[in-house]
């Protein structure tokens with residue numbers, strides 16, 4: 506009789522926003538669908554998943570979606586239940602340093618052989634990541650139980666990026682199919698963008714200069730079609746619209762829409778000519794969309810996000826025409842500082858055709874790297890085993 510596939514437990518704690526769950530969910534789904542693993546995704550809060558996947562039941566303690574068993578875990582009691590009930594998995598992944606619950610770790614130490622234990626870190630373009638990727642860290646009290654650090658990234662010496670096997674083919678089909686795009690716009694907005702309009706999606710943190718950007722777009726020649734999903738962007742866009750004297754918006758049409766489910770959000774990114782994104786997952790999805798984008802990085806108290814932003818810009822603009830690199834860098838920095846975006850917008854907008862070609866090239870280069878789920882499965886199956 507064929508051996509059952511190995512069991513993986515992915516722990517994810519919702520810090521804030523959507524990204525931690527978003528990445529953990531995509532990864533769990535890839536491990537099941539593309540690598541035949543039996544995966545439990547252990548979430549402390551299912552409300553975020555239910556926003557990303559409306560068919561997920563936020564109140565359920567256990568459910569199965571796309572072959573992934575989703576279990577609510579609460580650091581106090583359910584973790585021990587997990588241990589008594591089903592025992593520990595063969596591979597345990599704690600995402601974004603969420604710390605595996607103590608009772609579960611104790612059970613890991615008691616099991617022989619120990620489960621393979623991986624800490625999936627946040628994405629960064631910084632150089633130091635390559636030197637830390639894959640390093641072991643023995644448990645201070647329960648050695649030889651050992652955790653291994655696994656870093657996503659943009660280079661061959663990192664763990665790569667989440668990329669479903671069919672993602673780029675679906676993107677190409679959608680971007681080549683005007684009918685599919687029109688159907689998408691009609692369903693989302695009830696209308697179609699004006700011919701020749703610059704189509705822009707807005708997603709960012711509160712404090713982003715949304716209104717200043719919209720003002721700058723008014724002065725651009727030609728129609729602009731701006732779609733802002735519910736959240737900070739949607740609220741700011743609606744407020745800006747309300748403040749406009751009739752007819753003074755020029756050729757800028759702003760549509761505040763409902764929050765899209767995760768798969769349809771990909772289609773929004775593919776359908777637009779320029780995407781404002783944030784955090785980690787939409788930042789990666791915008792790169793797969795092969796369209797120009799601007800990244801609102803998750804701001805941290807210590808200002809370390811500026812180093813991360815600069816590190817990615819250095820990689821992303823390498824090989825770009827210097828003037829285009831400068832105008833893109835200036836726009837991103839103004840966007841993240843929340844100032845002077847009106848000054849930065851015209852030069853950036855004027856170079857969009859060249860930036861589009863660069864975005865296509867960047868996505869194609871990134872796609873030569875094995876995806877994160879493949880590298881993680883390989884690491885667990887062939888490096889740690």
Ligand code: TRH
Pocket residue numbers: 520521522523524525527528556557627708734735763764765766767768770783784785786787788803
């Ligand atoms: O929501 P975020 O700000 O999440 C952040 C980041 O993950 C960051 O790295 C982390 O430190 C912080 O949380 C705690 O941004 P992110 O990562 O882009 O996640 C948003 C998800 O929401 C992404 O999967 C895209 C999805 N989304 C939709 O599904 N529908 C929508 O309408 C929109 C606007 C986004």
